Amino acid sequence: MNPNDPNHLIAESELRDALQIHRPEAARFAQVVHQRVAELRSEVATRASASEQKRLDWLRTAASVIPLPLLAKGAGGALGKGVGTGGPWAAKVVGWLASGPLILLLAAGGFLLGFQRIRSAQRRSASAEPGDPSNHQRVTEAWWKASGAFHIAICVAAVLLMLIGHTVPALIVFLVYGIAIVALVTRLGQQGLIDRTLLAMGIAQALMVWAGLISVVAKASRGTFLLDQSLAAAIMCLGACVVALCGCVTAKLRLQRIFSVVAVIPLLILVAIYGSSALFPMTHQDVRTYVESTDIDRFGAATWQRWALAAGWLRDTGQPFDPAQPRASFEEALAGDKNPYVMASAYRGGLVDLADAKKILAAHTERAALLSDPSRRGRWLSSIEQRAAEIYSLEQLGLLTPEDRAVLADRLIATINHAATSEYGTLKEVLVATQLLHAIDRADAMVQVRNRVHAMIVDFQYLETQRLFNRAGGFRAYRKSDSSDESATAVAVELMQLHGVPNEVDTLALRSFLRPKNTDARNRQGAILRVVALWRFESLPDAPSLTWWDYLRREHVIGMAILAVLLSVTAVVGFPSAQMTPEASEADQQDK
Amino acid sequence: MELDEAIDRFRGPLVGLVASWGVPFHDAIEIAEDSFADAHINRDACRGDLSDPSTYGRWLRGVARNHFRNWLRSKKRRQRRVVYVEPSNLEGLEAPFDTESDVRVEQLREAIDRLPEKQRCVVLMHYLEQTSVKDVALLLSVTPKAVEGRLYQARKSLARMLSVVFKDSDHEASEK
Numbered sequence: 001m002n003p004n005d006p007n008h009l010i011a012e013s014e015l016r017d018a019l020q021i022h023r024p025e026a027a028r029f030a031q032v033v034h035q036r037v038a039e040l041r042s043e044v045a046t047r048a049s050a051s052e053q054k055r056l057d058w059l060r061t062a063a064s065v066i067p068l069p070l071l072a073k074g075a076g077g078a079l080g081k082g083v084g085t086g087g088p089w090a091a092k093v094v095g096w097l098a099s100g101p102l103i104l105l106l107a108a109g110g111f112l113l114g115f116q117r118i119r120s121a122q123r124r125s126a127s128a129e130p131g132d133p134s135n136h137q138r139v140t141e142a143w144w145k146a147s148g149a150f151h152i153a154i155c156v157a158a159v160l161l162m163l164i165g166h167t168v169p170a171l172i173v174f175l176v177y178g179i180a181i182v183a184l185v186t187r188l189g190q191q192g193l194i195d196r197t198l199l200a201m202g203i204a205q206a207l208m209v210w211a212g213l214i215s216v217v218a219k220a221s222r223g224t225f226l227l228d229q230s231l232a233a234a235i236m237c238l239g240a241c242v243v244a245l246c247g248c249v250t251a252k253l254r255l256q257r258i259f260s261v262v263a264v265i266p267l268l269i270l271v272a273i274y275g276s277s278a279l280f281p282m283t284h285q286d287v288r289t290y291v292e293s294t295d296i297d298r299f300g301a302a303t304w305q306r307w308a309l310a311a312g313w314l315r316d317t318g319q320p321f322d323p324a325q326p327r328a329s330f331e332e333a334l335a336g337d338k339n340p341y342v343m344a345s346a347y348r349g350g351l352v353d354l355a356d357a358k359k360i361l362a363a364h365t366e367r368a369a370l371l372s373d374p375s376r377r378g379r380w381l382s383s384i385e386q387r388a389a390e391i392y393s394l395e396q397l398g399l400l401t402p403e404d405r406a407v408l409a410d411r412l413i414a415t416i417n418h419a420a421t422s423e424y425g426t427l428k429e430v431l432v433a434t435q436l437l438h439a440i441d442r443a444d445a446m447v448q449v450r451n452r453v454h455a456m457i458v459d460f461q462y463l464e465t466q467r468l469f470n471r472a473g474g475f476r477a478y479r480k481s482d483s484s485d486e487s488a489t490a491v492a493v494e495l496m497q498l499h500g501v502p503n504e505v506d507t508l509a510l511r512s513f514l515r516p517k518n519t520d521a522r523n524r525q526g527a528i529l530r531v532v533a534l535w536r537f538e539s540l541p542d543a544p545s546l547t548w549w550d551y552l553r554r555e556h557v558i559g560m561a562i563l564a565v566l567l568s569v570t571a572v573v574g575f576p577s578a579q580m581t582p583e584a585s586e587a588d589q590q591d592k
Numbered sequence: 593m594e595l596d597e598a599i600d601r602f603r604g605p606l607v608g609l610v611a612s613w614g615v616p617f618h619d620a621i622e623i624a625e626d627s628f629a630d631a632h633i634n635r636d637a638c639r640g641d642l643s644d645p646s647t648y649g650r651w652l653r654g655v656a657r658n659h660f661r662n663w664l665r666s667k668k669r670r671q672r673r674v675v676y677v678e679p680s681n682l683e684g685l686e687a688p689f690d691t692e693s694d695v696r697v698e699q700l701r702e703a704i705d706r707l708p709e710k711q712r713c714v715v716l717m718h719y720l721e722q723t724s725v726k727d728v729a730l731l732l733s734v735t736p737k738a739v740e741g742r743l744y745q746a747r748k749s750l751a752r753m754l755s756v757v758f759k760d761s762d763h764e765a766s767e768k
Contacts (some may be wrong), residue, residue, distance in 0.1 A: 036629035
């Protein structure tokens with residue numbers, strides 16, 4: 001056939017031959033599809049129960065905010081029977097009504113309204129005839145009689161709810177507090193009985209009480225927050241400082257003025273304590289100091305492993321540190337029992353030189369030779385964390401042939417597969433195996449296990465929010481553990497750096513777990529692990545970045561604290577102090 | 593339609609279809625596997641009658657399209673992670689062409705890549721596993737005649753492209 005013929009066609013056999021190389025293997029294809037179907041089925045089941053739990057969570061939130069009779073008509077059925085079985089629309093509406101941003105928005109509206117009422121009371125007070133001071137107590141008592149019990153009952157109920165449930169009921173306390181301030185100020189303003197000093201003292205005390213309470217509640221917090229909830233207490237203490245200074249510095253009596261200034265000092269200390277997570281955040285220098293020092297008892301293998309996570313971060317980001325002290329500890333361990341965990345940690349921290357590698361290997365020469373024995377190809381390494389140092393040493397001394405590497409890579413992949421499927425497999429084992437794959441230049445083999453590792457990471461994330469004093473969002477050390485662990489979380493984040501972030505990981509909850517706390521000074525190691533994990537996670541290209549909306553959704557308690565403080569300051573500042581009024585001046589003159 | 597029957601019927605054309613969207617073949621196979629699994633798990637969400645092959649084909653194509661979009665997104669994310677590979681390593685991986693027929697096969701593959709999208713699509717779908725024109729048409733929601741027409745045009749274009757390539761190489765050889 002003439003190839004120049006315009007009707008000439010390329011032969012079909014040629015086309016088939018050209019594409020043959022890309023042809024999928026039929027049996028394997030079908031097997032993978034069936035396997036994927038099985039995985040999807042279990043994923044769907046897990047997701048369904050998680051989403052049901054989530055829905056119940058927001059319904060519980062709603063139940064603590066919305067009056068129960070309303071729930072009984074709408075989503076009450078859903079609350080009782082479980083969402084999805086009845087009235088999902090009503091449940092959704094109630095959930096939205098109780099959601100953080102909406103409450104914050106309503107509270108902001110309430111704040112503006114309250115602000116307006118206080119301003120008008122202030123104007124009325126300025127133009128009104130000064131009332132009889134003896135009336136002051138009578139009016140206050142009348143107000144307490146009328147609505148005090150109601151306010152106290154709501155606050156007590158909210159506090160109880162806070163201690164057994166979410167921090168959202170704290171919002172009710174803030175609302176009640178705001179309403180009480182506005183009502184009292186308006187009533188006293190109408191009677192011309194407002195005195196800035198008196199008002200400031202009362203409000204400052206109330207703010208201090210609530211700050212203390214919120215700080216306790218923050219410790220029991222079970223929600224997903226992005227900032228330390230003790231910041232709300234810090235803001236309230238700061239508000240108490242400002243209110244005390246505004247109201248009391250211009251007080252009539254010198255003793256009152258001195259007292260107010262002195263009272264501000266412990267309040268500022270409280271601000272520093274509660275707000276330490278924002279005022280004194282953990283820095284890179286802190287991490288470096290931790291890695292360089294051996295002051296924190298670095299005697300056990302577990303402590304060395306935590307040290308390796310921090311040192312690994314410094315090495316990965318190219319931050320130099322002085323290894324003198326950890327090196328001395330390592331040499332001690334090398335001369336002693338050569339604890340394999342310590343040796344592997346030292347490798348991660350870059351403390352091992354060629355001479356050390358020889359010493360490590362000398363202790364296990366025969367055992368190390370079996371690592372890459374071809375007859376053991378495909379068999380998983382039963383104690384990978386204990387054998388890691390041997391593999392690193394073999395690699396460092398250049399004793400691995402290409403065949404050895406291939407056998408080792410197979411065994412490491414088998415180890416990852418075993419850890420990912422075994423009931424007792426840990427993230428740490430997977431991380432060590434993955435790092436060893438990198439060390440022996442076989443990172444390409446990771447592709448084979450990526451999906452399994454992703455599934456394992458998702459499985460290990462602990463998202464249970466129904467337990468007090470238990471921060472959800474971190475990762476479990478073991479599959480069956482019922483709490484998050486700081487070391488395991490740092491390990492999981494390192495794994496995500498190597499294998500990518502699975503779509504199913506709740507990154508907001510993870511950030512919430514890693515957020516700094518005001519108690520970090522008492523748990524230095526834990527704080528270092530969390531901050532290193534947070535920095536590592538934020539450096540990942542596939543980690544979603546936070547938006548203002550995320551903060552608005554999660555930080556309603558802090559938002560409400562700010563509004564309450566603003567309202568308090570507004571209430572105090574607008575009224576004249578007793579010292580400034582003509583009556584006070586006259587009284588002063590008469591005293592003199 | 594049962595899962596195994598669907599796999600047998602649409603495996604080749606689906607991999608070819610995904611590959612024609614610019615996905616490397618190893619990823620295209622993975623996307624096709626995920627698409628079959630997803631289409632099977634979520635079959636209740638399909639409004640049509642999935643026992644009808646044309647409905648199944650349309651449904652499968654839609655699921656694959658979604659997976660392809662996800663793949664594109666993750667590809668963009670992966671691209672942000674820059675991996676440097678020594679050029680010498682890549683050269684080492686490249687296998688030399690042994691025979692003239694190898695050269696022609698390689699040029700044919702390159703020519704397929706240069707085909708217009710619709711033609712490339714049917715070529716990959718039909719010839720990857722010698723799937724029937726009817727099944728290709730079902731997956732694309734077009735008539736078998738349309739597929740045949742595109743295949744004819746594609747084969748003609750490929751013959752023309754290859755003859756030009758060979759003419760050029762002969763010319764270069766005679767100059768030498």
